[in-house]
Amino acid sequence: MRVLFAAFPVAARAFPVAPLAWALQNAGHEVRVATHPDLVRQVTEAGLAAVPVGQGEDLAALTDLTRNPALADHPGGGLHIGTGECPDWGARWYRTTRAFAALRPLLEELTGTVVRWRSDLVLWDPFCLPAAVAARVGGAAHARLLWGRDNIAWLRGRSARYQDQSPDFPEPLEETMQQLLEPYGLPYAEELVLGQWTVDPMPPGIRLSAPGVRYENVRWVPYGGGGTVPERLRGRPLRPRVWAAGEGFTEALRELDIEVVGTSDAVPLVQLLPSCSAVVHHGGAEVFASAAAAGVPQLIVPEPTWGEEAAAVQLVRKGAGVALDRRESDPESLRAALRSVLEDCREGAAAWREELARLPGPAELVPVLEKLTSHHQRI
Structure with a gap:
């Protein structure tokens, strides 16, 4: 064909x-x-x-x-x-x-x-x-x-x-x-x-x-372009690595004892996700589906543009992450929600990954x- x-x-x-x-x-x-x-x-x-x-x-x-x-x-x-x-x-x-x-x-x-x-x-x-x-x-x-x-x-x-x-x-x-x-x-x-x-x-x-x-x-098979793997992604991170989609998220999370990677780092998700302990984003389909396929827990603050709210609902239903109302997403609430994701959602995200892999x-x-x-x- x-x-x-x-x-x-x-x-x-x-x-x-x-x-x-x-x-x-x-x-x-x-x-x-x-x-x-x-x-x-x-x-x-x-x-x-x-x-x-x-x-x-x-x-x-x-x-x-x-x-x-x-x-x-x-x-x-x-x-x-x-x-x-x-x-x-x-x-x-x-x-x-x-x-x-x-x-x-x-x-x-x-x-x-x-x-x-x-x-x-x-x-x-x-x-x-x-x-x-x-x-x-x-x-x-x-x-x-x-x-x-x-x-x-x-x-x-x-x-x-x-x-x-x-x-x-x-x-x-x-x-x-x-x-x-x-x-x-x-x-x-x-x-x-x-x-x-x-x-x-x-x-x-x-x-x-x-x-x-x-x-x-x-x-869903994640792909976001190719590129050279940065030096810091070639080994295991010393602290939990969290990818945050948005400068507001990045700044709010820096007070935690984690390694924050932002969108300005320009690393393809397919390279980054396997080493991440969590991702923080607004619920876009590409990030949501890619993180789910990689078994990475998620914190979603949905911005209703297409299917973000549905993604947040399914994430919580699977025990693979936390959803936070955007009207309540002040820095302290973001940090508290991420702590919950890191502590409580690893097993749910891993089980969901196995389900999707079938x-x-x-x-x-x-x-x-x-x-x-x-x-x-x-x-």
Whole structure:
């Protein structure tokens, strides 16, 4: 097969495609990753073939959703939803569809890439709807590759149900899809928003499934880029090592008898986590899933942007860490919470790691992708 990954043009979204891309290459398939020229280095350093798209587009304009006027009145720009709850789902769905439109400038180049290379399968970021349209034009099978909870499918389901009950409800998705489909004369199909199927690497317990979507689950494999291992990471730390994502965390924790490593140290998590006694962060999917896979206890102060609160709930449920309300995260509370993590959560984190290790890995997903591609591909 020829498999094209369409990655959202920021490094944090480009990195998660690597483990599955490696598995496909190791199985003998051809793999390329389409992303913005400014992200090509991250792709090629992972040993993958990069295809630059959006060469005339300003990267910040594509990725900074806060520049979108539709998002400007929303504090923090968060698109999170509670598990099974979201009283303002309509407003969040509207903001999500406005975010979809940001990547429209990539449509022509993505379509050209799929058609010229004769891609068999396109795996695309949930926000990269132009990749789904490109796959449809080129006759390729296509699926979404998640990097967090499936808030998009959940919100889309709520919108569709509401539209059935209120036919006059103005569906905000229509305008975005019309702009993408008109150049090719294509009719709308739900798979262009939700994929023909969806690959979900999130740990069980924070997955958010939507009716009518076929999910193929896979184990999260941490990857955050390569690099030279710093001298201090080449042996065991003399004191408990704690990685803290944020200057505020770093300063608050320095009074404890621990070694604090901050984000300014620029060490890939995949190198750092095995030597850590704990991590402190806001609950982002990449850090949460990577720490869980490494068996490292966590202290989460969730900032509700996507699935952070769900991650905090699952962490506590597994006994693998502590969640602290951001409104109560003063320095003394942070230090007390971290003490609890270091003293009480090691066994829970280790047990969770063993549980996650039994999930199917990327190599086990490859035969599933082969069968689904054969079924959905339009020759």
